[in-house]
Amino acid sequence: MTQMTKWRRHLHRFPECGFEVPLTADFIAKKLESFGIEVHRNIGQQGIVGVLCCGNGSSSIGLRADMDALFIHEENQFEHRSQHDGKMHACGHDGHSAMLLGAACHLAKEKNFNGNVYFIFQPDEEHGRGAQAMIDDGLFERFHIDAVYSLHNMPGLAEGHLSVRSGSLMASESSFEIIVSGIGSHAAMPHCSVDPIVTGSQIVLGLQTIVSRNLSTIAEKAVISICEFITNGTVNVIPSEVIIKGDCRCFTEDTLQKIEKNMERIVAGICQSAGAQYKFNLTNTFYPTINNAKITQHVIQAATKVIGSDKVDSNCLPLTISEDFSSMLRIKPGSYALLGNGTTSSGGCALHNSKYDFNDRILGIGAQYWVQLVHDQLT
Template sequence: MTMTLTKKAIEWRRHMHQYPELSTKEFKTAEFVANKLAEFGLEVHRDIGGTGVVGILKNGTSPRAIGLRADMDALQIHEQNTFDHISKNSGVMHACGHDGHTAMLLGAAHTLAENPDFNGTVYFIFQPDEERGTGAKAMIADGLFTRWHMDAVYGMHNIPGVAKGKFVTRAGAIMASESSFKIVIKATGGHAALPHMGTDPIVVGAQVVTALQTIVSRNLSAIAETAVVSVTNFETNGTVNVIPSQVTISGDTRSFTDATLHKIEKAIERVVAGQCMAAGVDYEYEFNNSYLSTINTQQETIHAVTAAEKVVGADNVNGNCERYTISEDFSFMLREVEGCYILIGNGEGACGGTALHNPLYDFNDDILSIGIDYWMTLVNDQLPK
């Protein structure tokens, strides 16, 4: 890749970093992306699943086609960096590197349009609303895979703490599902001095929180059903001298298979129902899945690893990395089409190691060219002349 394109990619990335937009509101970002794709000569489709953009590049006669996906939305975080390209939208920042992902995919589109050394069709998918987990589903519902045929779809995300430019991925589940739960325990409450005259939801709620910890340790296989169940909030409507009439418990769960996800959903309600029945109180229970587990298919993972090795060398690619309990809505695309999600190292320590979703995070511009080269290599490998 030329130094000129590298400079352009940095300019694009820093422009988007200065003007971040929240999920479903990526209007200017989507327009910026669509205009660039049109400038490169691609067929452009706007407003897919809201603010999503799809660019289409065809070359040759092969019916084979692959999709490459980047995310565009930012987070509701007030940036604390001091560099020149800091966010100009107060309270909103690209704290997850989606500006970098978009710039890398734009760079690949630019280069492949100028030098189409492939045979087939490439779909450049710029997705909104990854952070809330609804953008991929919205694009799918809007015909992403029915309007356009794709043999496989690939995604990439930066990962701080992994050396700059190294790649990690794995076949099977690489990221966990995420689900939230809400439990409302309803009792009579009463006077703090006369607890025997009512029912106390705090005691029941405390027992529920303790019992929930047994789901992972006593209901799931430690080897085959790795999972996390975390209670993150406990609220009451009581005060210092009033036993509350209601307790609300909410939390988050992570797992790597759909079977484990459903087992956790049922187990939580079983625990709640048992504790509430024993105490003679009522309850309400909600369980909502935001992200499915991200499951890479075997052959597409091999393709992704092979392309990465060509770019950075086999020593810098781990094709059997440990699983991550973070979540990604690319998971929904992988339930529709075979594909692979790969992570590219953003750097370590002060040079790219700041955690995602942190007000001091910034995407490492040094990996833009590596990511662009990866996309180009993957396309040329999968759609050979």
């Protein structure tokens, strides 16, 4: 625990963002090498894979932690606060890395399993690009990983409790932009215009019918949010253009395809009726995080052995937040679980908040969980 706390607080003091995590990656790689673990650097730019083999077994397991921080200025005043202005570990990736390092240290020392463990340290989770970058760089071709697992801290969940579910745990995230082009005019002569504000307003209302009228309320849960409505007009000028931007989330890729198809149908129909032109673009950033049922049972069993069945929620409610581990789950069977960061003090502070801090008291639980999972699957 003492070592993991030191590692975690060191990483917290020197946060790095996106793919630009050279100090973080080097710190982690050197720790793994000091444990006697084979290290592969620069996978998906700054990604690290540590390889630990024991016995003659061919089975393998991949354990993944994220390394990147956020572009947030930290308001905490404790000694290990961020030393990099405008950057902080506000999502607990410092803790995730420290827990996995702790498990790696223990497993390398004890070597009481039979098979191969791959310790995956990933950059740029926050922008949804890191997992795919490692995959595109041959993560699953270079390393023969049977199944992948990941763990994320969860403020608001009781300290040391674990939540998981089979199937969709977290939603996809897609951003969209709609450009409505009309004809501007003086505000005193609206008959001379093709008013993109009126047209855009109808589009905003029309998009709200997708969830309520085009998707199953039971099987196709989704959220569509309009977040920006931008014009090039002014106080007495009807604009010639409106830009509508927003965000949509859902729990299956089929649902996402339905949303995209219906969005463009609505936009095209309203613009045609108004005599306006449009451009529509939807960009998917995160896929739905979908846990494999069999692998999730391994998570539940390992967690139960470590913390007891009373602290394991094996069928938690799905969440509309997103996670780029989902890209790995599209390729390999795996499971993503949530470890309670606590409900009071800094442990209960929301993620992506300038006063957040990872709860060091759960470091040992996370590391024990990883070790137990390896023992259960590689014996």
